Amino acid sequence: MYRDRIRNAGLYNRIVTADEAALLIRDGMTVGMSGFTRAGEAKAVPLALAERAKREPMKITLMTGASLGNDLDKTFAEAHLLSRRIPFQSDPGLRKAINAGEVMFVDQHLSETVEMLRTHQLPDIDIAIVEAVAITETGGIVPTTSVGNSASFAILAPKVIVEINLTQPLLLEGLHDIYIPTKRPHREPIPIVAPEGRAGLPYIQIPPEKIAAIVITEKLDSSAKVTPPDDETRAIAGHLIEFLRHEVKMGRMGTDLRPLQAGIGSVANAVLHGLIDSPFHDLKMYSEVLQDSTFDLFDAGKLVFASASSITLSAEKHDEVMPNIGAYKGRLLLRPQEISNHPEVVRRLGVIAINTALEFDIYGNVNSTHVGGTHMMNGIGGSGDFARNGFLSIFVTKSTAKDGKISSVVPMVSHVDHTEHDVGILITEQGLADLRGLAPRERAALVIRNCAHPSYRDALADYYTRAAARDGHTPHVIEEALSWHAALRERGTMMKD
Amino acid sequence: MYRDRIRNAGLYNRIVTADEAALLIRDGMTVGMSGFTRAGEAKAVPLALAERAKREPMKITLMTGASLGNDLDKTFAEAHLLSRRIPFQSDPGLRKAINAGEVMFVDQHLSETVEMLRTHQLPDIDIAIVEAVAITETGGIVPTTSVGNSASFAILAPKVIVEINLTQPLLLEGLHDIYIPTKRPHREPIPIVAPEGRAGLPYIQIPPEKIAAIVITEKLDSSAKVTPPDDETRAIAGHLIEFLRHEVKMGRMGTDLRPLQAGIGSVANAVLHGLIDSPFHDLKMYSEVLQDSTFDLFDAGKLVFASASSITLSAEKHDEVMPNIGAYKGRLLLRPQEISNHPEVVRRLGVIAINTALEFDIYGNVNSTHVGGTHMMNGIGGSGDFARNGFLSIFVTKSTAKDGKISSVVPMVSHVDHTEHDVGILITEQGLADLRGLAPRERAALVIRNCAHPSYRDALADYYTRAAARDGHTPHVIEEALSWHAALRERGTMMKD
Numbered sequence: 005m006y007r008d009r010i011r012n013a014g015l016y017n018r019i020v021t022a023d024e025a026a027l028l029i030r031d032g033m034t035v036g037m038s039g040f041t042r043a044g045e046a047k048a049v050p051l052a053l054a055e056r057a058k059r060e061p062m063k064i065t066l067m068t069g070a071s072l073g074n075d076l077d078k079t080f081a082e083a084h085l086l087s088r089r090i091p092f093q094s095d096p097g098l099r100k101a102i103n104a105g106e107v108m109f110v111d112q113h114l115s116e117t118v119e120m121l122r123t124h125q126l127p128d129i130d131i132a133i134v135e136a137v138a139i140t141e142t143g144g145i146v147p148t149t150s151v152g153n154s155a156s157f158a159i160l161a162p163k164v165i166v167e168i169n170l171t172q173p174l175l176l177e178g179l180h181d182i183y184i185p186t187k188r189p190h191r192e193p194i195p196i197v198a199p200e201g202r203a204g205l206p207y208i209q210i211p212p213e214k215i216a217a218i219v220i221t222e223k224l225d226s227s228a229k230v231t232p233p234d235d236e237t238r239a240i241a242g243h244l245i246e247f248l249r250h251e252v253k254m255g256r257m258g259t260d261l262r263p264l265q266a267g268i269g270s271v272a273n274a275v276l277h278g279l280i281d282s283p284f285h286d287l288k289m290y291s292e293v294l295q296d297s298t299f300d301l302f303d304a305g306k307l308v309f310a311s312a313s314s315i316t317l318s319a320e321k322h323d324e325v326m327p328n329i330g331a332y333k334g335r336l337l338l339r340p341q342e343i344s345n346h347p348e349v350v351r352r353l354g355v356i357a358i359n360t361a362l363e364f365d366i367y368g369n370v371n372s373t374h375v376g377g378t379h380m381m382n383g384i385g386g387s388g389d390f391a392r393n394g395f396l397s398i399f400v401t402k403s404t405a406k407d408g409k410i411s412s413v414v415p416m417v418s419h420v421d422h423t424e425h426d427v428g429i430l431i432t433e434q435g436l437a438d439l440r441g442l443a444p445r446e447r448a449a450l451v452i453r454n455c456a457h458p459s460y461r462d463a464l465a466d467y468y469t470r471a472a473a474r475d476g477h478t479p480h481v482i483e484e485a486l487s488w489h490a491a492l493r494e495r496g497t498m499m500k501d
Numbered sequence: 502m503y504r505d506r507i508r509n510a511g512l513y514n515r516i517v518t519a520d521e522a523a524l525l526i527r528d529g530m531t532v533g534m535s536g537f538t539r540a541g542e543a544k545a546v547p548l549a550l551a552e553r554a555k556r557e558p559m560k561i562t563l564m565t566g567a568s569l570g571n572d573l574d575k576t577f578a579e580a581h582l583l584s585r586r587i588p589f590q591s592d593p594g595l596r597k598a599i600n601a602g603e604v605m606f607v608d609q610h611l612s613e614t615v616e617m618l619r620t621h622q623l624p625d626i627d628i629a630i631v632e633a634v635a636i637t638e639t640g641g642i643v644p645t646t647s648v649g650n651s652a653s654f655a656i657l658a659p660k661v662i663v664e665i666n667l668t669q670p671l672l673l674e675g676l677h678d679i680y681i682p683t684k685r686p687h688r689e690p691i692p693i694v695a696p697e698g699r700a701g702l703p704y705i706q707i708p709p710e711k712i713a714a715i716v717i718t719e720k721l722d723s724s725a726k727v728t729p730p731d732d733e734t735r736a737i738a739g740h741l742i743e744f745l746r747h748e749v750k751m752g753r754m755g756t757d758l759r760p761l762q763a764g765i766g767s768v769a770n771a772v773l774h775g776l777i778d779s780p781f782h783d784l785k786m787y788s789e790v791l792q793d794s795t796f797d798l799f800d801a802g803k804l805v806f807a808s809a810s811s812i813t814l815s816a817e818k819h820d821e822v823m824p825n826i827g828a829y830k831g832r833l834l835l836r837p838q839e840i841s842n843h844p845e846v847v848r849r850l851g852v853i854a855i856n857t858a859l860e861f862d863i864y865g866n867v868n869s870t871h872v873g874g875t876h877m878m879n880g881i882g883g884s885g886d887f888a889r890n891g892f893l894s895i896f897v898t899k900s901t902a903k904d905g906k907i908s909s910v911v912p913m914v915s916h917v918d919h920t921e922h923d924v925g926i927l928i929t930e931q932g933l934a935d936l937r938g939l940a941p942r943e944r945a946a947l948v949i950r951n952c953a954h955p956s957y958r959d960a961l962a963d964y965y966t967r968a969a970a971r972d973g974h975t976p977h978v979i980e981e982a983l984s985w986h987a988a989l990r991e992r993g994t995m996m997k998d
Contacts, residue, residue: 088940103974108940111974113922123753123851123892125925126938188851188892189759193690256621262686347890348845354620354685369917377913377982378973384922392889393844395620395685416874418979420866420917425610425881428622441623443585443605476875477599477606482915483987485874490980 006220009168011141018218022048025133025165025217029053031062033130036157039076040069040314040341041268041293042094044150046133046167047223050076054083063087065127069152069313069341070114070292070385071095073226081107090126091117092383103379111373114292114386115345118156122187131216132161134208135169137176143212144205147180148172149225150314151338155182155208163216170222175330180206180338196349199263199290199311200337227319230296231270233277236402239433240271241278244358244398247429247436249283251396259283263290265350265390266297267359268316271400273297275358280304290355292344292386294336296321302335311337313344345389357394359387361401361422363412364430364455366448366468367478368439370399370422376489377418384421392426403432403457409497411460413451415467416485424478430455444478463500503717506635506665515715519545522630522662522714526550528559530627533654536573537566537811537838538765538790539591539725541647543630543664545718547573551580560584562624566649566810566838567611567789567882568592570723578604587623588614589880600876608870611789611883612842615653619684628713629654630662631705634673640709641702644677645669646722647811648835652679652705660713667719672827677703677835693846696760696787696808697834724816727793728767730774733899736930737768738775741855741895744926744933746780748893756780760787762847762887763794764856765813768897770794772855777801787852789841789883791833793818799832808834810841842886854891856884858898858919860909861927861952863945863965864975865936867896867919873986874915881918889923900929900954906994908957910948912964913982921975927952941975960997 010016026049029035039045045068054076056062065088066080077095080086084106089098091112102109112120120126134154137146147154148169158164183204186192195203233241252259261284266272276297279287289298289310296318301307315338317325325332343349350357362381364370372387373380391397399422401412412432424444430437435454439447452464471479488498507513523546526532536542542565551573553559562585563577574592577583581603586595588609599606609617617623631651634643644651645666655661680701683689692700730738749756758781763769773794776784786795786807793815798804812835814822822829840846847854858867859878869884870877888894896919898909909929921941927934932951936944949961968976985995 090938103972105942105969105972105974105976108943109974110938110940111922120937124751125753188849189695191849191851192694193692193845193849195690197689198686254621347848348690351844352685352688352690354688374975376973377979378968378971378975378977380974388920388922418977419975420920421922423885423917423920425608425885425918440617441587441607443607445602446605471875472602474875475600475602476873477602477608477877478871478875478916479602480875480915482874482983482990486979486982493979 006168008174009138010218012139012143012212015139015212015215015218018215020217020219022052022219025049025219026052026056028163028165028216029064029131034065034127036067036129036132036153036161038069038134038147038150038152038154039072040150040152041316042071042073042226042228043314043316044135044148044152044225045072045074045076046135047074048167048219048221049133049165051079054079054085057083057085067117067153069150069154074223092385094382099380109380111383113384113388114341115347115389118153118342121156121160129157129161131163131165132157133165133167134158135167137172137174139166140207142209143215144207144209146177146207148176151180151182151340152313153341155184155340156342158208158210159184162214164210164214165217165219166215167219167221170220171224173326173329178206178333179336182208182340183343194343194346194348197352199288199353200309227322228295228316230273230318233274236433237271237274238278240400240431241275243431243436244275245278245282260286262354262356262395263288265291265355265357267385267387268293268295269360271360272358275400276301279306290353292341299325302332309335311339311344313339313341345386347389347393350390350393354395355390356396357390358398358400359391361399361412363414363417364399365414365417366451366464367444368424368427368430368447368451369417369420370427371417371419372421374419376493388422391422397426397428398431399427400431403434403455408459409499410492411457411488411498413456413460413464414488415464416480418486418489445472503665505671507715508638509636509640509709512636512709512712512715515712517714517716519549519716522546522716523549523553525660525662525713526561526628531562531624533564533626533629533650533658535566535631535644535647535649535651536569537647537649538813539568539570539723540811540813541632541645541722542569542571542573543632544571544720545664545716546630546662548576551576551582554580554582564614564650566647566651571720589882591879596877606877608880610881610885611838612844612886615650615839618653618657626654626658628660628662629658630664631655632664632666634669634671635665636663637704640712641704641706643674643704645673648677648679648837649810650838652681652837655705655707656681659711661707661711662714662716663712664716664718667717668721670823670826675703675830676833679705679837680840681837691840691843691845694849696785696850697806724819725792725813727770727815730771733930734768734771735775737897737928738772740928740933741772742775742779757783759851759853759892760785762788762852762854764882764884765790765792766857768857769855772897773798776803787850789838796822799829806832808836808841810836810838842883844886844890847887847890851892852887853893853895854887855895855897856888858896858909860911860914861896862911862914863948863961864941865921865924865927865944865948866914866917867924868914868916869918871916873990874983885919888919894923894925895928896924897928900931900952905956906996907989908954908985908995910953910957910961911985912961913977915983915986942969
């Protein structure tokens with residue numbers, strides 16, 4: 005039984021129910037779970053744990069790769085199970101608890117969590133729960149649709165629960181490259197010099213005796229709700245492609261561009277989708293998540309290789325790709341997020357980083373996380389890992405939100421996740437601002453003219469004119485700099501009467 | 502004549518006066534000059550150029566390593582020579598022109614300028630001016646007290662002017678390690694795995710025919726004005742050492758700590774100085790600038806190796822160290838700033854990054870550059886290169902400035918150079934806040950209690966209480982968040998009546 009999935013016979017006696025496995029988790033523990041961009045999360049034990057927490061109040065610190073699927077974070081929040089959540093989430097229910105101050109959320113660069121764990125700068129992991137395709141003869145854990153932080157969680161935890169998910173195809177085996185950096189101060193260079201570079205093993209190697217429980221599940225990954233491209237996202241993609249054509253023409257890169265990274269979400273997906281009809285070819289991705297667009301680019305013959313930490317697909321794309329995932333072998337790799345997002349590799353490869361902004365200001369500072377400067381949306385995720393180290397650092401957003409009540413271009417952002425030093429190109433459906441090598445006063449003129457929505461352009465220009473009259477490298481009317489956000493809070497709109 | 506300094510006889514005929522060499526520079530050119538933390542800047546040709554600009558108006562784009570000594574930036578500003586200045590400066594006269602909008606200042610991470618030049622994302626360098634100890638038989642340029650960006654400027658420029666400075670001791674030869682990363686997309690890992698690691702040549706190798714002029718100078722580097730430690734900087738050092746002892750006790754590092762980086766300036770110098778009386782030993786530095794404290798630590802037997810991009814000393818320390826600089830061979834290395842500050846190496850080595858904040862807020866965001874959110878002080882320098890990638894990211898500042906009229910701890914910083922995601926430890930003379938693994942609400946309590954000056958503590962606590970009553974992951978009274986800076990501007994103080 006499950007012999008193709010559990011190949012170490014000594015582990016058969018570890019098979020238990022999810023409820024039994026959940027009993028290994030006690031109040032106050034720090035738990036590391038698999039899951040990244042709603043892919044490959046442990047599914048059964050977390051639910052059993054949440055059920056138990058309803059009867060028997062308990063609190064845990066939960067670390068994951070990134071966001072979880074199957075409404076797990078919602079379920080946890082409803083069960084009041086979480087005291088602390090690290091390093092990312094994207095669930096409306098959990099978000100509410102975070103913004104109410106009920107759950108302490110630590111919003112981290114995705115490459116950094118396990119680095120801090122390894123040196124005991126975060127609470128030690130008491131137990132890891134990892135979804136797997138299979139366990140090898142030697143006890144190696146083969147992850148499913150994401151690697152995330154699973155490898156380091158399993159290596160660092162004294163106990164590991166493995167969920168064998170029978171719906172995850174065995175064909176996924178071989179797609180993973182599990183490389184863990186050597187310990188400082190004796191760390192060697194990460195031996196990856198191309199997106200297709202392999203440096204590790206196709207499974208997570210831990211002593212099999214650490215596997216405290218094995219649970220068999222059959223629950224699917226959640227499917228991504230991908231909004232199809234619309235006029236605005238198509239316009240953003242168009243501006244990007246025009247810009248990239250110009251860069252190629254200027255000799256800054258070839259028609260194979262540089263390895264591409266794109267954040268999760270509909271805008272980034274639409275932007276990548278736009279590359280299908282571009283003059284570029286032999287593209288590669290070195291990203292953190294592969295969405296529908298990746299496979300569309302493969303199928304269009306545009307993409308030759310994709311490296312990431314997870315695969316997150318719509319239901320239709322999932323049904324199309326997953327049964328044939330073997331066909332992508334040799335063209336796909338899934339890595340720990342520490343490596344997919346590692347500053348060393350991102351800078352070495354010269355990645356083109358394309359991430360979504362919530363808002364940006366006239367000087368090029370980007371807010372990716374906080375609505376109105378106070379309310380957490382999802383978290384910074386990997387955007388900083390890529391933006392700070394990429395060859396090009398591009399941020400995209402529609403120029404307005406909430407039916408025009410919010411301008412995504414503001415005098416001063418209400419929270420900074422990416423500083424002016426780390427932002428190269430800004431794109432909205434209105435146009436593109438190339439900020440490279442420009443001083444703040446030059447940036448302001450360009451951002452207002454090219455990126456702001458016409459309905460906010462005059463107000464921004466008026467603000468800038470009055471600010472510049474005051475002197476300063478980065479002119480501001482400081483007592484008015486956040487007045488657009490104050491107006492939004494008070495009146496529900498940034499639009500002047 | 503100068504045979505020990507110019508060892509390639511074919512270059513003798515390039516020796517000209519500074520005025521003659523300056524004629525190679527024309528209006529509109531982009532000029533790359535040596536100089537980093539007021540060390541090793543070209544001295545004669547820049548002055549001749551500024552003199553010429555007084556008679557014959559001209560504008561150039563000037564790139565350097567970092568700040569220049571000998572009041573060069575002041576002289577340039579007075580001569581209205583600069584249209585654009587990249588990537589750092591620290592001169593009050595130039596600062597004034599920048600804040601008036603007369604000079605376009607591009608404030609960059611110091612590791613990034615040459616990376617952008619190499620890929621033509623900044624204007625190409627027309628001519629480089631590099632101070633040297635000597636030129637080797639093969640035309641290799643031996644830098645002086647800084648490397649900065651000199652190597653890449655010389656490699657990328659079609660023409661190079663070399664200033665041979667006879668006051669810079671020949672003993673400096675051999676202290677430099679000039680390694681330039683290979684070009685992307687075929688970049689190899691940077692082969693440096695320890696502060697003492699050598700990867701390149703002891704000189705800048707360029708085709709000798711590119712050397713268009715050689716000028717002989719005898720002008721000294723400016724000496725650093727180091728304020729001696731006072732009660733407050735001693736208290737900051739004390740808090741840091743207590744913290745580091747705790748980290749050692751918790752097993753997070755050994756008594757040799759991790760490679761140390763400290764920003765330039767009196768506070769950082771005083772903090773490093775405090776390590777003389779600490780229980781730590783066999784220390785190493787992997788920093789961008791070596792100040793007096795480095796040599797005091799060497800002489801106290803605490804430091805075993807120091808790597809940086811420049812040496813900037815007080816007059817007394819200069820007279821003591823420079824004639825005997827040979828005695829430090831084997832314990833000192835000077836590298837291009839791209840390498841001293843490289844994210845890849847900084848993260849691999851696990852550097853302890855200690856940098857100075859202008860102000861920080863209750864949530865751990867740091868402003869390093871903008872007074873009142875608008876007026877440029879010096880620039881971000883290398884602080885982001887280290888803070889973003891270090892093992893520990895520490896920011897220090899006195900809790901007040903201007904006789905208590907300014908609180909360095911504010912509700913919201915008026916400009917962000919280092920985001921909450923990149924700041925681990927905050928220290929003032931009042932105490933230390935360890936923000937690692939904490940959510941914003943937890944950070945606020947700690948920062949207010951431990952770091953704020955007693956005269957501002959209640960006002961901060963009051964702000965936070967009212968903000969937290971409003972909900973939000975990062976609570977703010979958004980319409981009041983920058984009111985402290987507005988008050989400073991209007992009334993000259995952040996202190997309430």
